[in-house]
Every structure is written in structure tokens, then in C-alpha cells.
Amino acid sequence: MPDFDSPWKHLSESFFPELIQFYLPPAFDDINWEHKITSLDKELPKLDPMSQTGGRYADKLFSVQRKDGKDSLVFIHMEFQNQKDDELPLRMFIYNYRIFDRYRRPVVSLAILGDPNHQWRPNQFHFALWQFSLSMAFPVVKLMDYEEDLPGLLAHKNPFALVTAAHILALRTKGKPKLRMRQKLDLIKRLYLNGYSPQKVVAFFRFIDWVLQLPPNLEQQLQHDLAVFEGEQNMPYMMRFERLAQERGEKIGEARGETRGEARGEARGKRESIVDTLALRFGPLPPNIAPALEKVPPERLIELLRLAVTTTSIETFSRHLNE
Incomplete structure (x- = not known):
């Protein structure tokens, strides 16, 4: 890790x-x-x-x-x-x-x-x-000390119990990708079922996604299983929103023969995706973000959309935006 x-x-x-x-x-x-x-x-x-x-x-x-x-x-x-x-x-x-x-x-x-x-x-x-x-x-917190009480961690309502469980499971499933996928899916489902706010779901999902990384084919299977679960529970899958926003931004501009009007519309779509992603992750945005994005050249928007998905704070995003 x-x-x-x-x-x-x-x-x-x-x-x-x-x-x-x-x-x-x-x-x-x-x-x-x-x-x-x-x-x-x-x-x-x-x-x-x-x-x-x-x-x-x-x-x-x-x-x-x-x-x-x-x-x-x-x-x-x-x-x-x-x-x-x-x-x-x-x-x-x-x-x-x-x-x-x-x-x-x-x-x-x-x-x-x-x-x-x-x-x-x-x-x-x-x-x-x-x-x-x-x-x-x-004081020292040794995460592996919680290993014997993994069921208790999974049942605990504090999200750092799931963080600890994710860390332990990452060590347990090293070299066992199929088992890791099943464990990762279970942890993500628990995020939803524990009734956390959308911001908590996104933040802790990102940690679980980072610590329990999967090969591409199993990651696709995980996405499919989560989509099914989302439909069954009628709950929004927040991380998928971020990934689709990123994919949407990467695909914009790939087709040739675009008119200027289409290009302007695509740039507007990228800016909206950036704002939506940041607002979902960090809540209400500083008032300077949207006006600053309007001044950004279209060719920089894909870079900023990726940054909106991966940045750890709105302050870090703002610094890059104003460079």
C-alpha cells in the first residue's frame, strides 16, 4: 500500500x-x-x-x-x-x-x-x-490489534471501524484478487447500509477503493455488482458519479469535425462536471471557483476534471486552478 x-x-x-x-x-x-x-x-x-x-x-x-x-x-x-x-x-x-x-x-x-x-x-x-x-x-494505535475482532469492526457504526477493517483485509487478501473483490464489495455495501451522509460515503469509499485495489477485469465486475446493489437499495452510488464524470470529460473532444458551437457546449459540460464533482465531495464551494473555471482554456479542463476527482482538498484544487 x-x-x-x-x-x-x-x-x-x-x-x-x-x-x-x-x-x-x-x-x-x-x-x-x-x-x-x-x-x-x-x-x-x-x-x-x-x-x-x-x-x-x-x-x-x-x-x-x-x-x-x-x-x-x-x-x-x-x-x-x-x-x-x-x-x-x-x-x-x-x-x-x-x-x-x-x-x-x-x-x-x-x-x-x-x-x-x-x-x-x-x-x-x-x-x-x-x-x-x-x-x-x-499512545499508539496498532491497526492489526483489531484483526481478531473483524466481525465487530464490520458491525461498528463509526466509519473508522470500516477504515481499519479495509486495512486489515488488504493485508489478508494480498495475492488473492477474487477474495479481495468480495471483501471490498461487502465493505462498500456496509457504507450504504450504515446510513452515512453522501459526503461520508464518497470520502470513505475513496479510502476503501485505494486500499483494496483490484485488477481491471475484477474492478469492472465490482462496478457491475455495485450497480445491481444500487438498484436494489435505491441508493446513489457516489463514487460511480465521480468516475463517470471523469470518463465523460476524457471522451469530450475525441470526435473530429466538431463545430464551434459543439465545442463550446462540450467545454461547458466539462466545467459543470468539475463543479458537480467538487460540490459532491466537499460541499458548498467558494464563490470564486465557477468564475475562475470560465476563464480556463478548454484544453485545460480535462486536467482539472481529473484533479477534481483525485484532489484531497478544495484548497489544493484552487491553487492548481489559479496557476
């Missing part, structure tokens, strides 16, 4: 309360969820010119307010790791200290580990020399 942290970063930002509720219940119970939760990713590179420890920035940083008012402002720093790395405890300590040094407020660091090694579970940094010692303990 390449690029493990990027899908997790997107989900953690979009569904931070659900992640904390599932993986760190004591924090969930203590956080004042009526207060604004702030993602501070843009601040991470500013922590220190040398903050690219190990060639990477810290994964996620949020500020929250506690309920009791004592040290009410707290920072939550999260790292996502998919393979054994002996430098992880040191990184956790360095990031924790640099965040504390910048804000001088309490910092809680959390590591989410997706590797299959049950024995590797680093949860502290410790250094001692002469009469000096320094220690930091941090």
Missing part, C-alpha cells in the same frame, strides 16, 4: 471527531466539540527550518479546546506509519517538542501504525546518560 499517510491525512482532517472517538476515546470525552477544531498543517513547516526530520514533515496537527477549561487549548499531533521505522520514537519526540516550543501549550502525540508486525509497537522515547534522563510516552 504505497503512500500510506496521504489518504489518512485527508480522512483525519475531514472526519477528525470520528477518528478521535474511535482511536483515542479519553481525548474524545474531554474535548469541547462545540468549539472550533483547527487544522494547523500550514504551520508545520514553520516550526523550524530543520523540521524535515527524516526528509518529511509531521503528518497532522490540530488545536482543540478541553471541556474543563484547565489548559483548555491543547494540540494533537498525529503520525501515520506503515512500516517498521526505528526512528519513529525520536521523530515523535522532536515534533512534540517543536510544537510545544512554538505554542507553549500542551501537546499530545498519537501514532497510527499500519504495518503487519505485531511485535513492533514503539510507544516511548527515552534517553539517559550519567544522572540525566528524558522520557516521553505516547
